Amino acid sequence: MNVSLIGLGDMGHDIARHVVAGGFTVTGFDVDPERRNAAAALGVDVQNTLAGAVAHAKVHIVMVATDEQSEQVTREILEEGVAGSVIVITATNGPKTMQTLAKACRERGFGFVDAPVCFGRVGAREGTLASLCGGSDADIETIRPVLDCYSRAVHHIGPVGAGQIGKACNNMMHWAHCVANYEVLLLAKRYGINAQRMREVLLECPAENGTLRRWDSTRFTWHEKDMDLALDMAQAGDIPMPLFGQVDQLVKRLDKEMVKELLHGPEADYLGWHLTALPPEKGGLN
Structure with missing residues (x-):
């Protein structure tokens, strides 16, 4: 089976590597020539145009960022690709965008x-x-062997758009954990307990969560976009979500350097406060 991969940045590069290793013929395209060169070194048949990349593919993996980019690439594949092939949007986009594109497909x-x-x-x-x-069941069974190359699990949640709903649910829990983890470890640090040690202990307690386990690798690169999308969906569905309205405001004030300093540095910052461990005479444990 021939597979096209459109978007060869950080994520697309590694996805391409795994799909090539899975034995598929992969053609690729990216607007950045350096990314194209890097993918070519993996064994991807890199093309200088999107049309060249998708011309003979049965499955098209689209790894771009925004709804607008997903729309543009999908429209181009419809013009240049082969009818009967399946377009796969891997970006975090709105479910309505997915439904519109599915109809066009x-x-x-x-x-x-x-x-x-x-x-x-x-x-x-x-x-x-x-x-x-x-x-659909048929489309997902067609693409499953390709997705299995880079996925620990392929979950069929429902009709078109359901994947984006599922991703929004995951993102909401992830960002809520980010805020909760930071505030909890900040409390420990304020009273003189090493925050990294507290994290390790919590990973062995009921408070353990996947975000805390992967805390060192959380990059805070898409939290603004992810939370805005989730809250837009809540508003469109007429669902009150006061907790996540607060999470939305708080998580946008966190970044990976703040987490690094909290876990491994002598001090920490939060919402404009610069915090150090309390001395014993003021309630600290040191």
């Missing part, structure tokens, strides 16, 4: 699946992403 005889991924950069590098899929 059906009208042209193409399959369509939204399959955003979890576990981020580390998961892509290790080939242990989780693919959350929305689409």
Whole structure:
């Protein structure tokens, strides 16, 4: 089976590597020539145009960022690809965008699946992403062997758009954990307990969560986009979510350097406060 991969950045590069290792013929395209060169070194048949990359593929993996980019690439594949092939959107986009694109694909005889991924950069590098899929049984069975190359699990959640709903649910829990983890470890640090040691202890307690376990690799690269998308979906669905309204505001004030300093540095910052451990005479444990 021939597979095209559109978008050869950090995530796409590693996904391409795993799909090539899985024995598939992979053609690729990216607007960045350096990314194209890097993918060529993996054994990807890199093309200088999107049209060249998708011309003979049965499955098209689209690893771009925004709804607008997903729309643009999908429209180009419909013009240049082969009817009967399946387009797979791996980006975190809106479910309505997915439904609109799926309709356009059906009208042209193409399959369509939204399959955003979890576990981020580390998961892509290790080939242990989780693919959350929305689409028909037939389309997902067609693409499953390809997704299995880079996924620890391929979850069929429901019809087109369901993959994006599933990704939003995961993201909401992830960012809520980010805020809770930071505040909890900040409390420990304030009273003189080593925050990294407290983290290690909590990983052996009921408070353990996947975000805390992967805390060192959380990059805070998409939290603004992810939370905005989730809250837009809540508003469109007329669902009150006061907790996540607060999480939305708080997580946007965190970054990986703050987490690094909290876990391994002598001090920490949060919401404008610069915090050090309390001395014993003021309630600290040191």
